[in-house]
Amino acid sequence: MGSSTTAGAPDRSTRTVRRSRLSDLVDSERSLGYLLVAPVVLLLLVLVAYPFSVAIGYALSDRTLADPGVFVGLENFVLLWESSIYRQTLRNTFIFTAGSVAIRLVLGVGLALLLNESFRFRRAVRAAILLPWIVPTVLGTMAWLWMFNPNFSVLNYILVQSGLMEHGFNWLTDPDLALFSVLLVNAWRGVPFMAITVLAGLQAIPHDLYDASAIDGAGKFQRFRYVTLPLVMPVLLTALVLSIIWTFSDFGIVYGLTKGGPMNATHVLATLSYQTGLASGNIGEGAAISLTMLPVLLVLIIWQLRRIRRSTVA
């Protein structure tokens, strides 16, 4: 890329072509850059950075819906740490994230490898499996809510009719099972994203590499281990980081299925924050709860940033 001054210089020295200041401004690489980026920066300052600072202010206050409140320092965070509900929510969030992402990873990679094979109706299958990912999350979740219904659960109907069980499960009412049920639905929604992303990575691998390694005598497993895996890894890790962030901060699925119940067994940070901050009106405490997502998010974001830096430099 040439610098902007060399391109504009001849015009100015000969003075045969007069340009207005405005077109000079637009033609300079630097000012055009600022011009194009400014609206986005402004938007992010006003509607992301500012609300974020407001959130910190709230979290350090005892604000409620009825009362603007006063500065209380870190009191909200201390109270949260002492609250058994918050601790349980924190534990739930980690189990929810780890369980869902593990299922997404195993099934997503499996599905990607499968879709990378050639078979009849592949296009149709690929479009169909995307459904859980593209359909509005809470609407898809409603289908699961109905499938988990205590009286008319089709899952239980199948389990009982096939003779596998006598009564079926209390999918969402049994506190021990409920967390698994909601994380299963979260994984259901996330598998297609993982699969389609990894599939894109698989299809970007040049075929020559497989041919070359086959000539070198590599077997099926070795080709997977030494060609497929290392080349797909960057894509896989990106999909993984995004999946972790989205699952960790998920709201819609838990809200749609259980609203955090039974007995807080399925509360995650986002739903507890909503429950405390808006439904019960303790805005300060609610803001503090959602801010406690920050450390985990920051670690993931920084890690992802460093990975991208390295890949663009290389």
Next chain:
Amino acid sequence: MSAPLAPGAYRSHNPRLERALFVWAPLAFFLIFLVGPFYWMLITALKPDSELYDGSKSPLYVAAPTLDHFIYLFEKTDFVTWVANTMMVATLSTAIALIMGVPAGYALARLRFRGSEFVGTAIFVTYLVPTTLLFIPMVEVMASIGMDDTIWALVIVYPTFLVPFVTWLMSGYFRTIPSDLEDCARIDGLTRLGAMLRIALPLARPGILSAGIFSFTLSWNEFIYALTLVTASAERTIPVGVIVQLTRADFYFWGPLMAGALLGSVPVALVYSFFVDQYASGLTAGAVKG
């Protein structure tokens, strides 16, 4: 999945059996797991209540399909209004996201200016910050500028996550387009802005299209802002309207609920089935290359 595989069968190298076991069986599992719930949604939406709540009848198919639940949805709920609201919010916020995000993505990919790296990083970080971190202050910020309880609040707020996403995706996309053509056009007398508008943007059409599709569906599907920023039924979007109006306390209108979920899903499903290839290529250019 490997359980029913007899040791002899594996060695026999029967290609049809191998394919059935390693391609068709896992494929059937994935289709049932991923698409099954939508089948369930569909037949529930078509079942009369007499079948729906009768434990003695098989729930797996519909004996006497009916459109009652759809009629209920259109006549007894604000569904039509929700559709119009969702359509408007998704269209406008997508337009804003493209108008702001595409040029910014171009600037980050092509133009050198001081601070561009910092801006790029800030935009990427914003893309990764989830909406559940900001919804509480956002409710108050919107209320403070008189935007409480109106659908316009969503048109303003959705770009906060759409614009970073579009910018990031498009800067990745512009980097995959060689800049030679723009350089030639500049030698032929086009300004930088002209080169961007007349050369780069047309070349980036597939990327812009997938950015638009993504943005549209992200706004169509958005839930937490739609739930917290808007409370009047006439101002709701489909996901919130369906859930709030068709589930009251512990009573669920299952038929209309499934009918609403189905109809609310159809537009995005259609869009994707037409653009599934752009979807995949958009992912490789943006989400994957970073």
